[in-house]
Amino acid sequence: MTAVQPSPTAAGEHEAQLTVGRRTDGAEGVVVLELVDPTGADLPGWTPGAHVDLLLAPDLVRQYSLCGDPADRTRYRIGVLREEAGRGGSAHVHEHLHEGAQVPVRGPRNNFELVPADRYVFVAGGIGITPLLPMAAAARAAGTPYELHYGGRSRRSMAFLEELEGTLHPQDEVGLLDLDAILADLPEGTRVYCCGPEPLLAAVEQRVPAGRLHVERFAPKDVGEPVRTDSFEVELSLSGTTLTVPPDRSIMAVLRENGVEVLSSCEEGTCGTCETGVLEGEVDHRDSLLTPDEQAANDVMFVCVSRAACPKLVLEL
Structure with a gap:
């Protein structure tokens, strides 16, 4: 079988057809996949916090955190929890990505980078443990002090327990994560990383200053109503074209309708794929990725959801 070699996409990312190795011993409801190039070639490198896109069907693309060893370029490892109330991605993975199957994979991409710190506190809920596993390993290898707190419904539902060096909080044994205790009196220089369901993220955000907290969401947060309820313009700096974005359409949709591929x-x-440079104008940031400081810088936006907070934006397109 001849592998589809990684090739640059429109955004300079790599895409390749990878072969699936499958394990079902991750945890209750979790399948662990190891994705390899069928020729044995090395895969693009990645850093803790990165994810890849699985192109499961023409209109079904999902992001999964890499949870293996960044030093191992021969494989990508992901853990996928079957979400019965989800949008179909996890069900497709569980039902169709069998041993030996092939799947197009795009990336890796990292919007959840592990930044240097004097100390780390990692807080995981459920399958949110996946991006934090390589982070904890990196901190351990660097000799940086850290705590890892991992909550789940029960031990049976908690993946990768055999690899963890941290504190387990199975809800059926000890109740919910005691965030007041975990996050109290954090020493200066501590960074908190959290991944899990929205109630956990919201609770952590209430307890940790934004400048010291890094979160990754599975689903978009509620950002309220748009700043503007009328149309606005976007000028594409590379072509000089100006387009009108009506209230009921996204910038992304209008770009596509006019033959501009992003x-x-x-x-x-939530994934960061459509990040676009902003040259002029004020953005109504509606993403779940940028920190308040990054939003205030006003130099990038995600055109799938964010809009204008002014009559006209000039974009680096």
């Missing part, structure tokens, strides 16, 4: 994936402001 790489996209989640289309809900």
